Amino acid sequence: MIVLKGAEVSARIKEQVQEMMKGLDGKIPRLAIVRVGERPDDLSYERGAIKKMASFGLEAKSFPFPEDISNQEFQEEFQKINRDPEVSGILLLRPLPKHICEADIEKLIDPRKDLDGISPANIAKVFAGDATGFAPCTAEAVVEVLKANNIPIAGKRAVIVGRSMVVGKPLAMLLMKENATVTVCHTKTADLAGTCRMGEILVAAAGRAKMLDGSYVGDGAVVIDVGINVDDEGKLCGDVDFESIEQKASMATPVPGGVGAVTTAVLARHLVLAAVSAR
Ligand code: NDP
Numbered sequence: 300m301i302v303l304k305g306a307e308v309s310a311r312i313k314e315q316v317q318e319m320m321k322g323l324d325g326k327i328p329r330l331a332i333v334r335v336g337e338r339p340d341d342l343s344y345e346r347g348a349i350k351k352m353a354s355f356g357l358e359a360k361s362f363p364f365p366e367d368i369s370n371q372e373f374q375e376e377f378q379k380i381n382r383d384p385e386v387s388g389i390l391l392l393r394p395l396p397k398h399i400c401e402a403d404i405e406k407l408i409d410p411r412k413d414l415d416g417i418s419p420a421n422i423a424k425v426f427a428g429d430a431t432g433f434a435p436c437t438a439e440a441v442v443e444v445l446k447a448n449n450i451p452i453a454g455k456r457a458v459i460v461g462r463s464m465v466v467g468k469p470l471a472m473l474l475m476k477e478n479a480t481v482t483v484c485h486t487k488t489a490d491l492a493g494t495c496r497m498g499e500i501l502v503a504a505a506g507r508a509k510m511l512d513g514s515y516v517g518d519g520a521v522v523i524d525v526g527i528n529v530d531d532e533g534k535l536c537g538d539v540d541f542e543s544i545e546q547k548a549s550m551a552t553p554v555p556g557g558v559g560a561v562t563t564a565v566l567a568r569h570l571v572l573a574a575v576s577a578r
Pocket residue numbers: 437460461462463464465466467484485486487488491504505506507510525526527528558559562
């Protein structure tokens with residue numbers, strides 16, 4: 300089984316980003332990372348994003364707010380960032396605390412700065428197959444991993460486990476745009492293992508540690524593991540039981556070191572695209 304490393308795909312995207320930055324006459328795009336509270340996974344994602352932006356020669360600034368900020372105050376603060384001409388793009392760390400209305404922020408965010416594709420305008424574009432908007436970075440990262448490794452998508456059976464608006468649903472649209480035949484699975488899917496085995500491309504995005512073992516993988520399948528979980532020993536792991544698929548899959552992404560690294564690289568590309576379009 301070939302291990303598909305995210306770092307190699309990220310390095311390719313870095314080259315594209317540096318080429319695109321030539322159109323900015325030395326202006327460095329700035330990412331605003333908006334965080335409410337101190338959730339450890341938010342802090343970890345924020346650190347990773349800041350590090351990646353720096354390694355790509357881009358700026359990232361964190362905008363942290365206290366967990367108990369009111370809905371109205373958060374909307375006002377968010378609007379200031381949204382309107383700040385020095386901010387080229389925004390990453391909102393989610394989920395937000397329950398008392399803050401996410402749907403309102405999704406409507407408020409300027410679609411031109413909405414790097415992670417949460418606004419209705421960008422989602423509509425993804426569903427319409429219109430590439431002029433921003434797709435959610437993780438969904439785009441999965442397609443990027445396939446393309447960067449010259450894995451054919453057109454005409455292939457792609458099975459996705461997970462139907463969230465962050466990964467599963469937009470990814471289904473992006474893979475369909477690439478002419479895959481897509482099946483989306485969820486908790487009510489009958490015979491999940493049998494359905495997964497049909498996939499020539501199998502994407503795991505369920506958020507369940509090591510749930511997909513070799514019995515879910517068809518012979519020769521390409522397995523892309525989006526999951527970021529912690530196992531019983533407190534170690535980071537994906538949704539796929541990596542060792543048990545080694546004799547079945549032809550290629551697979553590891554966790555860590557797979558899709559996650561590509562997601563932040565796609566975020567960087569979106570940031571530069573936003574800055575270029577704003578000129
Ligand atoms: P959600 O919890 O929003 O969605 C999970 C989806 O998986 C749901 O559609 C759910 O089905 C389905 N699912 C859960 N358990 C099962 C099961 N036992 N059998 C079949 N389907 C199941 O998660 P996200 O989409 O936000 O994230 C998924 C994973 O990806 C997480 O581990 C997350 O940490 C990771 N992630 C990784 C990123 C990266 O950059 N690598 C970025 C974003 C997320 P149902 O709809 O029926 O409930």
